[in-house]
Amino acid sequence: MWSFFHKLGSPPWLYGIAGSILRWLLPLTLLALIAGASWGLLFTPPDFRQGNSYRIIYIHVPAAVVALAGYYVMALAGAVSLIWKMKMADVAMKACAPVGAALTFIALVTGAIWGKPTWGTWWVWDARITSMLILLFLYLGVIALYEAYDNKAAAAKACAVLSLVGTVNIPIIYKSVDWWYSLHQPASIKFTGGSTIDPSMLYPLMLMIASFYALFTCCLLLNMRVEILRREARTNWVRKLVGA
Amino acid sequence: MSAPVAIFPEAPGTLAFCARLLRRQLVLALRRPVDIGNPLLFFAMVVALFPLGLGPAPGTLATFAPGILWIVALLANLLTADNLFRGDFDDGSLEQLLLSPQPLYTSVLAYVLSQWLVTGALLALLSPLFALMLNLAPGAIPTLVCSLLLGSGVLSLVGGIGAALTVGLRRGGMLVALLILPFYMPVLIFGSAAVQAAVIGAPAGAHLAILGAMLCLALALAPLAIGAALRISVDA
């Protein structure tokens, strides 16, 4: 009886609750993003070594941090869907991949732009950049696998397995890339590594990281709502929602 | 082992079953020697591309030889990964295997082992020949063989995951490469570093130990992922 109600009630409930969360979270996120970006861009002092180019940190680091966390969210949702066969976990996992890929892309592009004034070249095979590139490949692999399947239920399961394999591998990849870099490049190019960051720069960075996390959540919920609608297209509540 | 015997009195034990599976796979492979030869031929051809692209200077080639040999071995492995389950999926014997009471973990290991024997191990044993062609320092050749033996085991296991995920798809070939190449990168890093260390006379034991650790991890976890992926592919 309960499980019947649960199954019946879950997608519309999730759809509704996601909508009501978005109603206040989305404006708040946008506000925090604007505040954090203008704080970082206009109100913080420049870095004494890198000058003003360091201001890219306020989008580069949050994007990289959240992109990595996003992979773990995706793998977690995949594990939940594999173990407990929860349909909504499938939906969450599928919604993570494009958002994470976009954030990884932002981190890579801003990193490249930051590299030009700092290192004098657009691309350096630095450990962190290389790891981010591999992370982008992992995300794109998940998306490609999902699109390759015609049967979307099987696609979600296959992607769940792949993202779990990725979760085991990401620490290995990161450690080996780190080690590979230390082997080939004696620490000549190093920035802010180990050095303390001044509170006047740290606070806007924290704000930006928090708002990128909120942004990830918003995008996740937005994507999930569309996916729920698509999957539940034949149900009565969607008919009411669309028809009313 | 008691459960299958109780239900099917004539069923073989797990080990015997795996041995039969391995033998079947090897016999199938040996009946089509061209399929075994293809990766080796590919290896030889790509090795021949590098002098053409980089110039024939022995010094240049020797510098790049560890990386070249490892990348080519990796690509050769990648090309064969796609076919691991394809034939058995198409003729339905994979479904029979999934329905059989034998533990999937060990059966999958038998598949991967047979694939490794006819590609990775064979490639590793023949690699000294290509190493000589690329002017690799002779002292580094034992390390090259060891690192390829260990590393190609990981490659075969990880490649099996990609093959299992895409076996139900009509056009899996390119997709397998996209899915598993990122997972090959740590193996490439430590494999080529081991050979490079051996070239400059440094001890390569630590690199080989890390490759061995990766192999252990892959042996423990990859068959689980392959099994889960096979079930998904067959159900779809």
Added chain:
Amino acid sequence: MYFDSVHAALAMEGHGPFVWAAYVITLAVLAAMLTAPARRARRLRRELAGNFKRNAGRGGGANEVGNASGT
């Protein structure tokens, strides 16, 4: 405010183009990320409404046809 003028904020002592380019690209990607689901949802809703309308017409439920066009 760290910068004296709008011009100084745009130039950022020579680093301006890089910093502003990074922010503009990020803004574009974020905007695409946020609007893509909304666009997909709108298209899907229109599609679904059309489907329901057609099915209702076939099934003889004439009273539902008028409601479906309200989206």
